[in-house]
Amino acid sequence: MFWLEINTSSKVDSLQNLKNKILSYTKVDEEPLDYWLSFYEKIELKKGESLISAGQVVTHFYYLDSGCIYYYKMQDGETKVLEFYTDDVFFTDLPAYVKGAPSRYFLRATEDTTVYAIKKSDTEKSFDNSHQLERFGRLSMQEAFIKSYSRVERLNSRTNEERYVRLLEKRPGLLQRVPQYLIASYLGLTPVGLSKIRKRLMRA
Numbered sequence: 001m002f003w004l005e006i007n008t009s010s011k012v013d014s015l016q017n018l019k020n021k022i023l024s025y026t027k028v029d030e031e032p033l034d035y036w037l038s039f040y041e042k043i044e045l046k047k048g049e050s051l052i053s054a055g056q057v058v059t060h061f062y063y064l065d066s067g068c069i070y071y072y073k074m075q076d077g078e079t080k081v082l083e084f085y086t087d088d089v090f091f092t093d094l095p096a097y098v099k100g101a102p103s104r105y106f107l108r109a110t111e112d113t114t115v116y117a118i119k120k121s122d123t124e125k126s127f128d129n130s131h132q133l134e135r136f137g138r139l140s141m142q143e144a145f146i147k148s149y150s151r152v153e154r155l156n157s158r159t160n161e162e163r164y165v166r167l168l169e170k171r172p173g174l175l176q177r178v179p180q181y182l183i184a185s186y187l188g189l190t191p192v193g194l195s196k197i198r199k200r201l202m203r204a
Helices: 009-014 016-023 030-037 094-099 120-129 131-157 160-170 172-176 180-186 191-203
Strands: 041-045 050-052 060-066 068-075 078-086 089-091 106-109 113-119
Touching (some): 016 030, 016 060, 030 120, 030 131, 060 120, 068 113, 068 180, 078 089, 078 180, 094 131, 113 120, 120 131, 160 172, 160 191, 180 191
Antiparallel strands (some): 041 113, 050 106, 060 089, 060 113, 068 078, 068 106
16 A cells, blocks of 8 residues: 655644544554644634634534534524534534535634644545545544434433533533533523523522
8 A cells, every 4th residue: 555755743743632532433553644644734713713604615524632612503693502512522514524515504713722624535535545544434423423413312302401410510611611602502591591590500
């Protein structure tokens, strides 16, 4: 198998977190892994800056090295949050990415954030040359779909209070990194509704 001779040592060193994340899914030999990592580009976002906007064709998959990004849509003039992505996760607007279509959603930073981006064409090229990388891609994509489905199930099967308590248990640090109105939107609540739940729980 032929791999391009690229001097990637310094760049790969700066991608150690990403490298560790990939290896947590499956074994990948060093040569194809370093080759694939050479395609990633670093993106620095300031608080409030957008990574993807509605109408933009989604051509990249992302790794969030540090920071926080929320995934949302605008509906009837209101922000509807679908997910929060924080340190050490893979993410993108998955439906638009898979279809190569314009996004109907936004990805925006809630704090200063560092992500690494790889083009879909470069990903497919690397997967064609390595069954190990192809396996990683399949596993990471399956995980993304499962998380999306699980969120819908949680919203439909739990009460407002149960959803909030679960968020406190599973992601307690999120409430210090994200404005309350976004937390409320994520839970399917109004800011007033969230405030009432918090007060009720404090009295309990």
